[in-house]
Amino acid sequence: KKIFAISVVAALAVASCKKHENTVSELRNYSTPTIILQDGQYYSMPVGGILPAIKATAYDSFYHEDATVVFDQSKLDVTVPGIYSVYATAKNKYGMGNTDTLFVAVTDITNVDISGRYVQVATSDTMTLTRLANGFYHTSDAVGVGLSDTANVLPAMFVQTSPTSLVMPTQYSKKFGSFSATNGVVNLSSTDTTYSYNLQNASFPATTRTFRRLN
Secondary structure, eight states: HHHHHHHHHHHHHHHHHHHTTTOOOOOHHHHOOOOEEEEEEEEOTTTTTTOOOOOOEEETTTTTTOOEEEEEEETOTTSSSSEEEEEEEOTTTTTTEEEEEEEEOOOOOOOOOOOEEETTTTTTTTEEEEEEEEEEESOOOSSSSSSTTTOOOOOOEEEEEEEEEEEOOOOEEEETTTEEEEEEEEEEOOOOOOEEEEEEEEEEEEEEEEEEEEO
């Protein structure tokens, strides 16, 4: 009886492992709407103010239908100067969604544009500062090593929060990880515009970096 029982169990085990050749595998793709931010993804607003109207549309080219864009402003704090993320999401009729990110600078700075080509004073290496919106900037290299040093270039965003200060909040680099800056200072002059900060990142020395505008 024991031998019979073992034989039955073995037979069941073989049957359960047998390949079902009539079973068909099927790979399915799904579609999501494409979000179009008509005025780009960078915005600026005053402290305590109202976020400017965001113009965005979404369309699912597979199902040939428009989708409604919904904005999540839960991370936006209009009372504190800085850079914040706003998420735009759109879903098709089957609930398949897509998300894009907008960046909002909260600042009371007005009528100031410090964009241009800069040189880091300590190294004489150059970088480009691009104005994204009012008081909102993108630097091609926050480290100041020069664009030719591709291994150590670190693009970053910061917001000028007053005529004499800037804030570079925590950001993420795939190469260097999280980074930010402290002690951000702006010096506006008709002949000599500079900005400086202490970069906070384990890959680079925590020294003050000062940048002087060339044009």
